Amino acid sequence: MEFLVVSAASLAAVVVVHTTTFLIGRRIGRYNVVDTAWGVGFVAVAAVAAVVGSGDLFRRILLLVLVAVWGLRLAWHMIVKSAGKGEDPRYQDLLRGDYSAGHVIRKVFLIQGAATWFVSLPLQLSAVLGPTPALLRPVLALGVGVWVIGLLFEAVGDHQLRRFKADPANKGVIMDRGLWAWTRHPNYFGDACVWWGLWLVSIAGWVSVFTILSPVLMTYFLVYATGARLTERYMANRQGFDEYCSRTSFFVPRPPRSPIS
Incomplete structure (x- = not known):
């Protein structure tokens, strides 16, 4: 039951991160900002798991530190890499000229958000396990x-x-x-x-x-x-x-x- 609570809270964190990122992308006119959310989303899950879970404290903190170092470095790298540039050709090809909100959410943010939640399952489960x-x-x-x-x-x-x-x-x-x-x-x-x-x-x-x-x-x-x-x-x-x-x-x-x- 505790794992379900941690997993649900982790999913909520991913939704918040990717919804915010979608709104930012909508405002600036490019959706490669989701590459920044990729690292941030995992950090959010690790933080939620560390706070909500009641498993081994040392491992919860260790995983949070490791994920934060990796995810924040990656997020900053993507910000610097994409600064002053237009849309990434990968997303242009993926969206095929259809930039309607529903299409963008389905083709970009929903898939990456689901992947973030699934890939982070080890963090979620570990947060409820003993030493x-x-x-x-x-x-x-x-x-x-x-x-x-x-x-x-x-x-x-x-x-x-x-x-x-x-x-x-x-x-x-x-x-x-x-x-x-x-x-x-x-x-x-x-x-x-x-x-x-x-x-x-x-x-x-x-x-x-x-x-x-x-x-x-x-x-x-x-x-x-x-x-x-x-x-x-x-x-x-x-x-x-x-x-x-x-x-x-x-x-x-x-x-x-x-x-x-």
Whole structure:
């Protein structure tokens, strides 16, 4: 019953975040602001779960801190990235010229809001569970380690790409330096690691295994739905992209191969 209360409160928090974001997008005339709400929504759920839940206090606070560091960094990155720019081509293609309120809510905000609630289920369940058993404490520590790796890949990858694009000499050039030489999507790979790490941290018993579909869904989004595969569709015709793909791992980092001659 307590889990249902936490889950309902988490859903209400997601609705508030995405409704507010929709109204902001309506006012400024672009809906890529939902990318900012993506991180903020998870922080809101983690905060609600930490306050409403009565499970292990240490784990509730730890998960809140980890999610807040990740989510607020991501939200700020998206604000800076989209400042002064128009609508993202992804949302233009998705909406197909129909910017009516109902269509935008169904195609953008409803889907992302539902995904936020579902992916955050490990946080919600963990908030009502007791202390992490001694046998599972190494799993918790491993989860923090995976989270750290993920955050570093995501933050460093975003920073390297931002600096690269800031140099006018790199206009039209494929970014293939730093982490981008090891994987074509260090930010998405890092994001996946963050959520697998959070899932490991959230484990407090056998019942936690039932939430494994949450990081699986997040990974699916990052690889296929709105992440790496979609990004590459927009980059497919860029000069040098095929050669970059021939020597750089798609998702999981590995040393770059020699270019195919």
